[in-house]
Amino acid sequence: MLRFVRQRVTASLISLVGLIVLVFFLSRLTGDPTNLFLPIDASDQMREQFRQLHGLNDPLIVQFGRYVWDLLHLDFGESIRQARPAINVVLQAFVWTFQLAVITMVLVTLAAVVCGSLAAFNAGGLFDRFVSLLSLIGAAAPDFWVAIVAITLLAVKLSWLPTSGTGTLWHWIMPIGVLFIRPFGLILQVVRGSMLSTLGSAYVKTARAKGVRTKSIIFVHTLRNALLPVITVIGDQAASLLNGAVVVETIFGFPGVGKLMIDSILQRDFNVILAAIMVTALAIFVMNILIDLGYALLDPRIRY
Amino acid sequence: MLSTEIVGTPEAIAVPRGTAATRVLRMLYRDKLALCAGIFLLIVITCALFGPYLLNDIATRPNLRARNAPPFSLAHGWLAVLGADALGRPLLARIIVASQNTMAVACGAVACSALVGAVLGLVAGYSRGRGGQIIMRLADIIMSFPSLLLAVIVLYMLAPSVGNLIVVLAITRIPVYLRTTRAEVLEIRERMFVQAATVMGASRMRIVLRHILPIVIPTIVTIATLDFAFVMLAESSLSFLGIGIQPPQITWGLMVSQGRSYLANAWWLAFWPGLAIILTTLSLNLLSNWMRVVLDPVQRWRLEMRKTEA
Amino acid sequence: MSEHLIEVRDLVVRFHTAAGPVTAVDGVSWYLDRGETLAILGESGSGKSVSASAVMDLIDIPPGEIARGSVLFEGRDLLKLSREERRRIHGKRIAMIFQDPLAHLNPTYSVGWQISEMMTAHGISRAAAGQRALELLRRVGIPDPEGALGRYPHQFSGGQRQRLMIAMALAMKPDILIADEPTTALDVTVQAEVLALLKELQKETGMGLLLITHDLGVVAEVADRVVVMNAGKVVETGTARDVYHNPAHPYTRRLIGAAPGKGAMHEPVATGEPLLRIENLTKSYGAVEALKGISFDLLPGETVAVVGESGSGKSTLARTLLRLEDASGGRALWKGRDLLAMSTRDMFALRRQIQMVFQDPSQSLNPRMSVFQLISEAWAIHPDILPKARWRERVAELLTQVGLSPDHARRYPHQFSGGQRQRIAIARALALEPDLIVCDEAVSALDVSIQAQVIALLDQLRRDLGIAFLFIAHDLPVVRDFADHVVVMQGGRLVEKGTVRQIFDTPKEPYTRALLAAGLDPDPDVQASRRKTRAAPALALL
Amino acid sequence: QGKSDVTIVLGEQTDLLEPCMATRSNIGRVILQNISETLTEIDVRNNSTLKPRLATSWEQVDPTTWRFHLRQNVTFSDGSTFDAEDVKHSIERSMSSKITCETSRYFGDTKITPSVVDDHTIDIKTDPAEPVLPLLMSLLTIVPSETPVEFTRNPIGTGPYKLAEWTPGQRIVLTQRDGYWGDKPAVAKATYVFRSDSAVRAAMVKTGEADIAPAISAEDATDKSIDFSYPNSETLYIRPDDSMPPLNDKRVRKALNMAIDRQSFIGSLLPEGTEIATTVVPSTTAGVPKDLKPFPYDPEGAKKLLAEAKADGVPVDTKLELVGRTNLFPNVTEVMEATLGMLKDAGFNVDLKMHEVAEFEGIYSKPFQKGRAPQLVAAQHDNARGDPVFSMFWKYASDGRQSTLSDPHVDDLIKQATAATGDKRNQLWSELFTYLHDDVVADVQLFHMVSFARISPKLDYKPSIALNGQLQLSEIKFK
Numbered sequence A: 001m002l003r004f005v006r007q008r009v010t011a012s013l014i015s016l017v018g019l020i021v022l023v024f025f026l027s028r029l030t031g032d033p034t035n036l037f038l039p040i041d042a043s044d045q046m047r048e049q050f051r052q053l054h055g056l057n058d059p060l061i062v063q064f065g066r067y068v069w070d071l072l073h074l075d076f077g078e079s080i081r082q083a084r085p086a087i088n089v090v091l092q093a094f095v096w097t098f099q100l101a102v103i104t105m106v107l108v109t110l111a112a113v114v115c116g117s118l119a120a121f122n123a124g125g126l127f128d129r130f131v132s133l134l135s136l137i138g139a140a141a142p143d144f145w146v147a148i149v150a151i152t153l154l155a156v157k158l159s160w161l162p163t164s165g166t167g168t169l170w171h172w173i174m175p176i177g178v179l180f181i182r183p184f185g186l187i188l189q190v191v192r193g194s195m196l197s198t199l200g201s202a203y204v205k206t207a208r209a210k211g212v213r214t215k216s217i218i219f220v221h222t223l224r225n226a227l228l229p230v231i232t233v234i235g236d237q238a239a240s241l242l243n244g245a246v247v248v249e250t251i252f253g254f255p256g257v258g259k260l261m262i263d264s265i266l267q268r269d270f271n272v273i274l275a276a277i278m279v280t281a282l283a284i285f286v287m288n289i290l291i292d293l294g295y296a297l298l299d300p301r302i303r304y
Numbered sequence B: 001m002l003s004t005e006i007v008g009t010p011e012a013i014a015v016p017r018g019t020a021a022t023r024v025l026r027m028l029y030r031d032k033l034a035l036c037a038g039i040f041l042l043i044v045i046t047c048a049l050f051g052p053y054l055l056n057d058i059a060t061r062p063n064l065r066a067r068n069a070p071p072f073s074l075a076h077g078w079l080a081v082l083g084a085d086a087l088g089r090p091l092l093a094r095i096i097v098a099s100q101n102t103m104a105v106a107c108g109a110v111a112c113s114a115l116v117g118a119v120l121g122l123v124a125g126y127s128r129g130r131g132g133q134i135i136m137r138l139a140d141i142i143m144s145f146p147s148l149l150l151a152v153i154v155l156y157m158l159a160p161s162v163g164n165l166i167v168v169l170a171i172t173r174i175p176v177y178l179r180t181t182r183a184e185v186l187e188i189r190e191r192m193f194v195q196a197a198t199v200m201g202a203s204r205m206r207i208v209l210r211h212i213l214p215i216v217i218p219t220i221v222t223i224a225t226l227d228f229a230f231v232m233l234a235e236s237s238l239s240f241l242g243i244g245i246q247p248p249q250i251t252w253g254l255m256v257s258q259g260r261s262y263l264a265n266a267w268w269l270a271f272w273p274g275l276a277i278i279l280t281t282l283s284l285n286l287l288s289n290w291m292r293v294v295l296d297p298v299q300r301w302r303l304e305m306r307k308t309e310a
Numbered sequence C: 001m002s003e004h005l006i007e008v009r010d011l012v013v014r015f016h017t018a019a020g021p022v023t024a025v026d027g028v029s030w031y032l033d034r035g036e037t038l039a040i041l042g043e044s045g046s047g048k049s050v051s052a053s054a055v056m057d058l059i060d061i062p063p064g065e066i067a068r069g070s071v072l073f074e075g076r077d078l079l080k081l082s083r084e085e086r087r088r089i090h091g092k093r094i095a096m097i098f099q100d101p102l103a104h105l106n107p108t109y110s111v112g113w114q115i116s117e118m119m120t121a122h123g124i125s126r127a128a129a130g131q132r133a134l135e136l137l138r139r140v141g142i143p144d145p146e147g148a149l150g151r152y153p154h155q156f157s158g159g160q161r162q163r164l165m166i167a168m169a170l171a172m173k174p175d176i177l178i179a180d181e182p183t184t185a186l187d188v189t190v191q192a193e194v195l196a197l198l199k200e201l202q203k204e205t206g207m208g209l210l211l212i213t214h215d216l217g218v219v220a221e222v223a224d225r226v227v228v229m230n231a232g233k234v235v236e237t238g239t240a241r242d243v244y245h246n247p248a249h250p251y252t253r254r255l256i257g258a259a260p261g262k263g264a265m266h267e268p269v270a271t272g273e274p275l276l277r278i279e280n281l282t283k284s285y286g287a288v289e290a291l292k293g294i295s296f297d298l299l300p301g302e303t304v305a306v307v308g309e310s311g312s313g314k315s316t317l318a319r320t321l322l323r324l325e326d327a328s329g330g331r332a333l334w335k336g337r338d339l340l341a342m343s344t345r346d347m348f349a350l351r352r353q354i355q356m357v358f359q360d361p362s363q364s365l366n367p368r369m370s371v372f373q374l375i376s377e378a379w380a381i382h383p384d385i386l387p388k389a390r391w392r393e394r395v396a397e398l399l400t401q402v403g404l405s406p407d408h409a410r411r412y413p414h415q416f417s418g419g420q421r422q423r424i425a426i427a428r429a430l431a432l433e434p435d436l437i438v439c440d441e442a443v444s445a446l447d448v449s450i451q452a453q454v455i456a457l458l459d460q461l462r463r464d465l466g467i468a469f470l471f472i473a474h475d476l477p478v479v480r481d482f483a484d485h486v487v488v489m490q491g492g493r494l495v496e497k498g499t500v501r502q503i504f505d506t507p508k509e510p511y512t513r514a515l516l517a518a519g520l521d522p523d524p525d526v527q528a529s530r531r532k533t534r535a536a537p538a539l540a541l542l
Numbered sequence D: 001q002g003k004s005d006v007t008i009v010l011g012e013q014t015d016l017l018e019p020c021m022a023t024r025s026n027i028g029r030v031i032l033q034n035i036s037e038t039l040t041e042i043d044v045r046n047n048s049t050l051k052p053r054l055a056t057s058w059e060q061v062d063p064t065t066w067r068f069h070l071r072q073n074v075t076f077s078d079g080s081t082f083d084a085e086d087v088k089h090s091i092e093r094s095m096s097s098k099i100t101c102e103t104s105r106y107f108g109d110t111k112i113t114p115s116v117v118d119d120h121t122i123d124i125k126t127d128p129a130e131p132v133l134p135l136l137m138s139l140l141t142i143v144p145s146e147t148p149v150e151f152t153r154n155p156i157g158t159g160p161y162k163l164a165e166w167t168p169g170q171r172i173v174l175t176q177r178d179g180y181w182g183d184k185p186a187v188a189k190a191t192y193v194f195r196s197d198s199a200v201r202a203a204m205v206k207t208g209e210a211d212i213a214p215a216i217s218a219e220d221a222t223d224k225s226i227d228f229s230y231p232n233s234e235t236l237y238i239r240p241d242d243s244m245p246p247l248n249d250k251r252v253r254k255a256l257n258m259a260i261d262r263q264s265f266i267g268s269l270l271p272e273g274t275e276i277a278t279t280v281v282p283s284t285t286a287g288v289p290k291d292l293k294p295f296p297y298d299p300e301g302a303k304k305l306l307a308e309a310k311a312d313g314v315p316v317d318t319k320l321e322l323v324g325r326t327n328l329f330p331n332v333t334e335v336m337e338a339t340l341g342m343l344k345d346a347g348f349n350v351d352l353k354m355h356e357v358a359e360f361e362g363i364y365s366k367p368f369q370k371g372r373a374p375q376l377v378a379a380q381h382d383n384a385r386g387d388p389v390f391s392m393f394w395k396y397a398s399d400g401r402q403s404t405l406s407d408p409h410v411d412d413l414i415k416q417a418t419a420a421t422g423d424k425r426n427q428l429w430s431e432l433f434t435y436l437h438d439d440v441v442a443d444v445q446l447f448h449m450v451s452f453a454r455i456s457p458k459l460d461y462k463p464s465i466a467l468n469g470q471l472q473l474s475e476i477k478f479k
Ligand SMILES: Nc1ncnc2c1ncn2[C@@H]1O[C@H](COP(=O)(O)OP(=O)(O)OP(=O)(O)O)[C@@H](O)[C@H]1O
Pocket: C015, C016, C017, C022, C023, C024, C025, C042, C043, C044, C045, C046, C047, C048, C049, C050, C051, C099, C414, C415, C416, C417, C418, C419, C420, C445, C446, C447
């Protein structure tokens, strides 16, 4: 196990390096930040000055060398747009995103696993139909639509919750609620399907013959065997949340990494893009290692 | 192609009751919800195939007099029963016309990502060698690569086109399929029947496709059906960059996002295309759940039973 | 009618299939009293397991259907009780040992947990349950019981898994124990221990034992009364002695007549280059050494039987030869080439020549393939064997040969009985017409009449096509009838090898002798007298 | 929240608070005249005349030198006193090549040399002569002379407010400071928050979470009592590629103009109050002629013109590309689609392409791409500065960055007007506008746009054209 982790960490670090190289060069193919930072009627001299100032005139490989050198000194460069260290910009946003992602995923996982398992146990029943329908509608509904309707209803009409922003606990409810919907639908369906296949196994009969309670037949005996694809999908959804929940961030004014990333990409703020990708990638890599360990924990037949 | 092969078992020895196709249809008929879903999808496909040829003109010609005409009124012609958009174009006609692009992009992206993801996942799960490791690390990279950046890169390196749109959407979704498939394969390959097949001399290809894949497929299809909705909505956000579908061409996703600014005073602009997306997703999911039952011999009685009782 | 511990009355169970309903149990009645052992004998597929499952509420309804009948337990009809009421009875009052232990153990939990759960589900504290689980493992003779608690089902041998199931079923000292083929994978010495354990428990708690078995010897050893089933119906009941000595129904007569171990022993005739030469084969799973230097030869057209203690490495030997497991050392020369060092590609080409029937047949059949697909897959992989047009015909032929009906080709594995699945696995192995078939307990779940039919079939193939067999079995009479050479294994070591005659008539090693001595005779009278003579030492063993 | 506090919800993140970048609307809205003040100021509520701010008066000493008399007893928020050195430093800092200040762009290639006369007088010499220097000084924020020549994150100014808190991405808080030279404003504390969605901004004012929400879309401005429209100084126009056939033919450009029914947009896709434009700058700008007539909507006439051009061998059937920018203003896609429909109806062979900013800029500005299709670029131009000089060169001169025109007469007029002063200047501009519109038909002028601001009923504040680039807290009163 330890060997596996060590191996995976090294492999992930190599991936990270690959990612940095990839992003560094590819992103620079997408144009020059000069035109976006300076007003459109800036003079050529100003443009030249700007490029000089940010080292955009050097050959790409020199820029890359400089970047790597700085990186080795833990200097992630400066954000062009914000005139402060890119890593500060990113970390500040990532803290929010991370909290949002973790809270949402915990809630989603609990709810989806419980509802999905119960739905599968009673496949075709009323609960199954109801939960499936609801979750599917939720998963397919445009998220901004849900968000704006929620704001209009809960904040403007009923004044129960603040419209947006951060600060109190109340501010978290709507963003999490909106983020909850799609992963919930997806994970619920995967749990349901996986459970359906597993519930037919012979060892479920053994459990019944042992007089095990229905609850623990579902959640102890069957679920564990059904969980392999489920945790994978949970991981995928968590990864997309870690990459930033753009709609929720823009609508609810959550200062997360998603909006930051989009703005940086549209503005070609390369250092921020790179720093953001490094931070989120690190989180995702760690998560993937945990998930792979999870496989082995869930199913003793899987060995690394 | 593989699934039909399994459903349509050559009816050995005993007298087969009807052809494989009729048996499948009979099973579809048993599940009324799946039947409705099938019919709905058939309608969507018909719209997608023929809609643009019949209605394109009506759907794209601005008519400011009917601007934001409310639904359920025939004042602006029957095509405007669902209302009209900000330029007075009948929504029903637009939804029908948009179904072509929507379906092309969604089917293309979902099929590509599911196919590539599943194939790579099978390889990564079944081969214990270095290749599998490399595939997984690539998936890690894709997973942490922001899709917008990918889109911008594609936009700058290649000419914007529907094909590239599909590529961008597909690439970002590959890791889910890949990782899910691999996770399942890791477990399934340890099962005894896989060893039995090995003993029979089945090639890796056969083991993977005939023995492992059928068990993985339902999960992949479940994810794919929900990805359909995701792709339909995500596609419109890339239109904003200028990749892929451009106004006056339309997709449901684009209609939804255009209707966004009118949520307060003309809800129908975003509602109907949104509903179309929801219904399509719902139908696909109902069908996939039905298919899961059909493909699983242990479950199949659910669709056969009533035959004997009713 | 007097009050019985449990009584089944006029039970009818049907299953829905694509081809119409199948009546698996057709008006079966029997009863069981306290402290009594009732054996259900019967043809494979005659409804023994299904009727037991009905008692335990384990039939999936639908597609199954209990069309008629009642199951009276302490005067209450179990079939009418609520789920929760039945749950409280299950495990605690009525426990069941399943026929197919691998499938019935949860692959993701350690066996210690699974055994303890039997007790915690009925309100015993986890600590106490853990203690008892350890004791139970010791009682059923699992080596290294402390370590075994933390291991997972796939890390045990077939016979060990069966004993785990037994330990689990006995955990709550139930009033009724339904044991469905509890000793199919056990060698005779271990079988004797297990049977003794059951009897002891019976004496202690007055447990009623319902024993489903195909083994007339076991019946003779433990049964008080016998019920004989055929095609879903009870065809004969009576005390064990009566039924053995005065069988009334033709099927019963056939059954008793077919008991193996009475024919002439084979004299090995095959000579020449060995087909397979195993040299110093070793295999270890981590610290566990499953094979410790095995060497023997197998000539073409010859049958080598591998007998030995449960957990002695027989299955491991087979799996290693087939490269399902990587050997730790040694060589296995197949027609002069080392199987174990062969590249995967070369191995592919060779696969066709060596086939295997797995010890756990139900797990070795892909649940999503119909029997037709399962058997014809051999030809799909090796199209040169049979043109597609002839597949149906040949599948029907093979099914008939192993005692199944051609109609069964459309069914799926879960729709069969244990013995039927085993026969499907055999038919599949035969379909490839290999040079060597490795049979891992291939006939262990078959009743003697069908067993005889299958053995006859194998014997004929050996003669007609020159197929060689590596025949792993615990059933000494069958080995005696079928094998040319015998290899005896114990604890991963080959303790003795020789011709059948050498082994059976002049065994050298003490273990071989113990094995032969522990063999059971189908005649209850003979068994009764043997029991008397060895009563004292057997108890000492526990 | 205190009684005299306001919360302002903005649509665009403020990621810098650098005084020399205050001409950027997202920065200016927060700091311009609140934290950092300028020497002069445009009085938008009074016909865009120039009024004193940190300078009390100014005069031209000679054609290339302006003298500014500075206000006395002014202190910066860090306590230091304001004097001519600060002005000198501010100018030099803005023009420095070590940082890329936005202000410097307004000075073009003009060389500026400030020289301190005494503590409260400064001379600014320009090369060449800069007749509108006082106007330009309304763009240059004054920082204390200690400010380093690099982007600062702690702006210090002479304004009535100082920066109290700045959590990037979340909130900026300005509080009133003691010792401001002018009148004490009513607002004690202003909190700026950021929401990119217009509907959310509107909702926030509705629920009382915010008091002012500038730039909400017309669709969200549903409550007449709290939503106010204001001209946002943006002008929407279509720039045909005058250098390329068939668009280099005047008849074709005229046909373009006549094909568009401008009136039909107003009150439907664009809110009431939108003005039809004839010039690229707002009509309040100096020198804009009052008598320019928009082209009539006449599709038949357009067709006729096209036919004429075709007869003369102009390739009018060439595929044109109507280029738009996503997110330019709330309804941009619909407006572009409607325009497309109208052009098609008039017989143009045209396609619509929408691009995001970066790519759009590449098309809009020089160097133009090689091998491009004849393009009709729909763009917005913003000039709230009161003088056409900030627009005309870029948009119409041969060397102008966004100009496809190459007309010596136009070049000449621009040059003259830029150098002229007073009525002469206005007259020259006027001549240029008329020439461009009537004689050259250089482009398709569409609309002077309006925006909406939602303002809490507790405030006494009316948005003006200035709201596009600044929001003076001192103008806000409580009811
Ligand atoms: N789910 C099912 N669907 C259809 N038929 C079934 C199903 N389960 C069992 N059967 C059939 O019911 C019959 C009785 O099966 P059962 O398992 O009781 O046999 P058995 O007497 O235990 O045989 P064995 O000794 O081989 O285990 C068999 O013919 C089998 O094919």
